[in-house]
Amino acid sequence: MKKLIPVLLVAALLCAVCCSLAEERTQSEILAVFSSPEAQIITGDDQAKELADTVIFLYRDHSYVQYVDHENRYEIYTKGTFDVNFDWTEPGWQDKKPHILTIHAEQIHTARHQTEAADLTYDVNLDRAADYCLYPDNARTDLELVAAFMQVDKQKLVKADGSEAYLPTIWFYYSDGSFQQFAIIDGQENTLFSCGDYSVTDGVFADESVLTIHRTKKYQDGVGLSDYDSTHDYRIGGLDFIRVYPNMDSSFWISEITDEIFGRIYGKSFKEDCTLPREDLRYLHVLHVDLDGVVREGEMIVNYHIAGDVLDIFRQLYAAGYPIERIRLVDEYDADDELSMEDNNSSSFNFRFISHTTRVSKHGLGLAVDINTLYNPYTKIVDSVRIVEPVTGEPYLDREADFPCRIDHDDLCYRLFTEHGFEWGGDWEDRKDYQHFEIPTDVINAWYPENE
Numbered sequence: 325m326k327k328l329i330p331v332l333l334v335a336a337l338l339c340a341v342c343c344s345l346a347e348e349r350t351q352s353e354i355l356a357v358f359s360s361p362e363a364q365i366i367t368g369d370d371q372a373k374e375l376a377d378t379v380i381f382l383y384r385d386h387s388y389v390q391y392v393d394h395e396n397r398y399e400i401y402t403k404g405t406f407d408v409n410f411d412w413t414e415p416g417w418q419d420k421k422p423h424i425l426t427i428h429a430e431q432i433h434t435a436r437h438q439t440e441a442a443d444l445t446y447d448v449n450l451d452r453a454a455d456y457c458l459y460p461d462n463a464r465t466d467l468e469l470v471a472a473f474m475q476v477d478k479q480k481l482v483k484a485d486g487s488e489a490y491l492p493t494i495w496f497y498y499s500d501g502s503f504q505q506f507a508i509i510d511g512q513e514n515t516l517f518s519c520g521d522y523s524v525t526d527g528v529f530a531d532e533s534v535l536t537i538h539r540t541k542k543y544q545d546g547v548g549l550s551d552y553d554s555t556h557d558y559r560i561g562g563l564d565f566i567r568v569y570p571n572m573d574s575s576f577w578i579s580e581i582t583d584e585i586f587g588r589i590y591g592k593s594f595k596e597d598c599t600l601p602r603e604d605l606r607y608l609h610v611l612h613v614d615l616d617g618v619v620r621e622g623e624m625i626v627n628y629h630i631a632g633d634v635l636d637i638f639r640q641l642y643a644a645g646y647p648i649e650r651i652r653l654v655d656e657y658d659a660d661d662e663l664s665m666e667d668n669n670s671s672s673f674n675f676r677f678i679s680h681t682t683r684v685s686k687h688g689l690g691l692a693v694d695i696n697t698l699y700n701p702y703t704k705i706v707d708s709v710r711i712v713e714p715v716t717g718e719p720y721l722d723r724e725a726d727f728p729c730r731i732d733h734d735d736l737c738y739r740l741f742t743e744h745g746f747e748w749g750g751d752w753e754d755r756k757d758y759q760h761f762e763i764p765t766d767v768i769n770a771w772y773p774e775n776e
Contacts, residue, residue: 404430622651627690700758
């Protein structure tokens, strides 16, 4: 794939018109995977260029995602839609040529790894451009594809003559508890390298889950696929794989506040009189499922002390299909909390002092998180008058009523945040803040004693 995307990317960078987070389509079945070690040109902040491993995944709904290896972490580089001039479902399609892939790049990552809009169409002759092609056994139409993982030149094969080879490989895990591993062996694409049974903790492919693989057959050089019997346990987060289905690992990440991000928040959530150092904040990129069941990209800024915990919480909420309507920076609402809450937006950092004090609020420190704010409002009685924020959240003060996204003690969101050391505003006596999770005051005072 050495000439597959470089021209496309240069042109796309020139025509990228705005910085935005586009809607993430719900992923469908993997159709094919194209892999090339050290084939993709990427440009760093200093405009220096380097070659990176690249993998492109084509899905049955005609969407595609391209990943590149950047500092030992695979990240989405481009994505969009594609078309082909041949029928992938037709038996023997591999033997018919040419195979033309038409790529339409809708998004691209810049040197700072921020998603930007793109609009470019590019034709590729797969017979000339693609180094490797791997694809699942699409004849198994009765089984649901549960997960898939990719490696680029990492699978070790000890050959009959004693030499070693390292193979591109992809693993497919199916709903009946079986798996198949395909590899490239001596240029032969899509060779079944191993198969057998597997189990995974709670049936969920999350970072902390333990994957148990029982191989019943494995490729032996000079023999082919042979009977085999071995069982191994792996922690999924420790595997040196690209997570390709569900698309999670490359979409959940933490970064410092880059100049680009700071430009978006300065004068809004990061006020001119902000006393919290910029270095104490972290940017989170996550996926979430909205109220219509559509997968969306989300952004949140939190304090570095809780960044890992909050990212883990959102990973687990996403894996469980927990509905969160919006996760946007409050800066998209000019840092107006009322507007953000009325839009049912989930957010964290928004600098402000506690009224009539020099103490910074917990949201001002990035140490509180609000979830599904419209359906989980804040309320308090002041001078015999009930205050509700947002005002449009008043219909949801009845916590016995049945409505979407209601947080209570049986809710997964409540359980995950409290397990990670947060307190819930719904447990307060003098007021109720059903959307709100915060780090306890004594912990914050230890981190920021000057704020006591």
